Amino acid sequence: MVFAFSGDSRQALSLAWRFISPYRWRIGAALLALVVTAGITLFMGQGIKLVVDQGFMTRSTESLNESIVLFVCLILGLAGGTFVRSYLVSWTGERVVADVRKAVFNHLVDLHPGFYESNRGSEIQSRLTADTALLQSVIGASLSMFLRSSLMVIGGIVLLFITNPRLTSIVVAFLPLVLAPIVIFGRRVRRLSRQNQDRVAEVGSYVAEALGQIKTVQAYNHQPQDRERFAGTVEQAFEAARRHILQRALLFTLVIGLVLGAVAVMLWVGGMDVIHGRITSGELAAFVFYALIVGTSFGTISEVIGELQRAAGAAQRIGELLQARNEIQAPLTVTDRLPARVSGRLALENIGFAYPSRPERKVLDALSLTIEAGETLALVGPSGAGKSTLFDLLLRFYDPQHGEIRIEGVPLKQLDPHELRRCFALVSQNPALFFGSIEDNLRYGRPQASDEQVEAAARIAHAHEFIQQMKNGYRTHLGEDGLGLSGGQRQRLAIARALLVDAPILLLDEATSALDAQSEHLIQQALPSLMKDRTTLVIAHRLATVQNADRIAVIDQGRLVAVGTHRQLIASNPLYARLAALQFNAEV
Incomplete structure (x- = not known):
């Protein structure tokens, strides 16, 4: 996708990996748990097929019991894997953001005062808090959802082909229609996300400035003008957020509509096959389960991409701080040293x-x-x-x-x-x-x-x-x-x-x-x-x-x-x- 290969996105991924890499073993364990839970979720479709074909259709109590036991075991495995994945991913998100905040602050306190002549301290504070909080949300939840949904889409499509290639062709035919809005709207969402974050930072900056000088504000009865200016700043932030939300909502609506439309067509074709005896009810039930997984996973991906775009913008803004050059530095090779206590000349x-x-x-x-x-x-x-x-x-x-x-x-x-x-x-x-x-x-x-x-x-x-x-x-x-x-x-x-x-x-x-x-x-x-x-x-x-x-x-x-x-x-x-x-x- 375009999101994955744009220059700013690569910069964001590079920054994220710089802080994630020290915890790659935990990330590896979380990814393993993610793969296991995705596999169990996909295998549950076969469990549904067994329950329908060997339990309901045969009217055998023993077969139904065996099918339900297998289904419960899958549920328990899914619950355990979800706990491991959720804990490790959330822990990593919090840990990485704590490291990012420390790295940014440590860099900022060493920057020469000239840097702060052209950069508002309150805006920098917003980057250090709001942008890192967004990164925590993405690393701790959204990225995991994106990877899990991607696995579900890939695994679901494979199992759809295995279950019924004819019905699967209907779903695959709709894929270009689903990918097109993701590519088109993804660019707009990312651009608007950056504008939205900038406007939010301006709101925070104005609040810090006005409240930090509250005595001067009140001494000059400047509250009406400050209210008017702040309202204007808030409205600009709202307008940027509105445009961003509109693009995300359009993207999500198109994806869901197209995917579920494909499921509806598939249900009609599959229902006709069951009526004419070409497939069993269990196969159709499993196929519907996989189709719904693929559809909802695509919807999740389209929704999460918006968050990932915002995270890319946040990472870019944080990266700008980390890359700010300190004009006052120690020489590479120190040839002269001062005595323990100088005379003061x-x-x-x-x-x-x-x-x-x-x-x-x-x-x-x-x-x-x-x-x-x-x-x-x-x-x-x-x-x-x-x-x-x-x-x-x-x-x-x-x-x-x-x-x-x-x-x-x-x-x-x-x-x-x-x-x-x-x-x-x-x-x-x-x-x-x-x-x-x-x-x-x-x-x-x-x-x-x-x-x-x-x-x-x-x-x-x-x-x-x-x-x-x-x-x-x-x-x-x-x-x-x-x-x-x-x-x-x-x-x-x-x-x-x-x-x-x-x-x-x-x-x-x-x-x-x-x-x-x-x-x-x-x-x-x-x-x-x-x-x-x-x-x-x-x-x-x-x-x-x-x-x-x-x-x-x-x-x-x-x-x-x-x-x-x-x-x-x-x-x-x-x-x-x-x-x-x-x-x-x-x-x-």
Whole structure:
């Protein structure tokens, strides 16, 4: 069939086999059980023939008893084989989908952040859940039904020929009429299935986006517009599903109508043969049984093909995720390794960078800067100057298109990203907190830390006091993204987390810009302990927080325009002097 040989279907089968092959012995056992049960089902036609010819027609009680015993044995064998097949196939479906989900997630968490600039996270989530659930349904049920029905069709046709070749020719004559709609509609079903899955993913994406920003939605009274847009998205999904269902229904109706039409013609011809004594009633009964098996199996195949087409689309979408290339990778041969604890010396040499989604706009342009071990360097400049981008490059979320960054004299591209990132601790303006307990969040970068180390870090960050006031202390569970905590509390937890990591290089990205005076005061008290004996890079718009830095680097439009102390820059750099005048309300 076309379904079996299209390029996308081959890709889907290849992906499925990649995950199924580790369990091929279980699959083999399930297939053996499937063959046995199909054989028993087909042999039951002969049992029906014996019951009719030797039981009913001879009016012999002994013959009837023997025929019924044989029939019951077949039923018991069928029940046992069905149990084995059903369990093994369902187990394999669940196991394979669990492996697929782990493989996709493991691949996604290593992909460079640039991948998520052009791919919506909520749509990826839909692929990881809805598409894999569809695969589980197909591997755990539909594929087994397809194989079983195929065996029943083949075996049934063979037994039809053995039972009565003349009547069988009637059934075979209808086969091209049955296959034609499967081929024609199969292509349409597959195309519409992919469209349907895409629309469903869009629905999931919109829900995640709207509910994830529910405060903003309600603050701007945006519910009517969101309802209207969501309704439009749902209707598009419904329309795609309607077209898909229509094609499947037409396919199933045509197949059933043609197959049962052939059975009706065969019954008339066979009935005439019984009347004229050319065949026995048992032979006709067996022939009708086989014909019904072939007909219903064809109907099942036509129905299941729709599911297999949808599964092919789902496998293709999952395959796209697994094939997404990670732009940030470890070198094939690692020639340089960092010491167990680096001193923190960094060098940026003629860095040029533009984000992949905006290649025409240079964020950094010919920027060179050296940071000495243990130095505190502040990065200041207007919004969009490229300060946060420097942090992205240091953590190797991206690689610069021009120039080179070195740590301890080793180019970042020659290091494994995991080895590089253990040297850094990041405290961002909006720190990420995860669903789980407070201690889980504090141990995020150092899972093996003891309770004493966790508490010590929290005390230094001035977080211990508010943690103790919570009902369950360090075991208090936080909502998604730390829901329920104030900005100051979130920042102090982030500082405690960075302290616990004990990395030699500290990156502070606007760590106090969004806080009230009291929270900022507490965090300013915690920062000296965090920065002690570490190389520290601080991004700050509030110049008051960086006046005491060893050096201040002024960045404007991606270029380094000045480096010096606070006093030196006020005297020598107009941009810094203007920023200082605006903030300190003084004439410079």
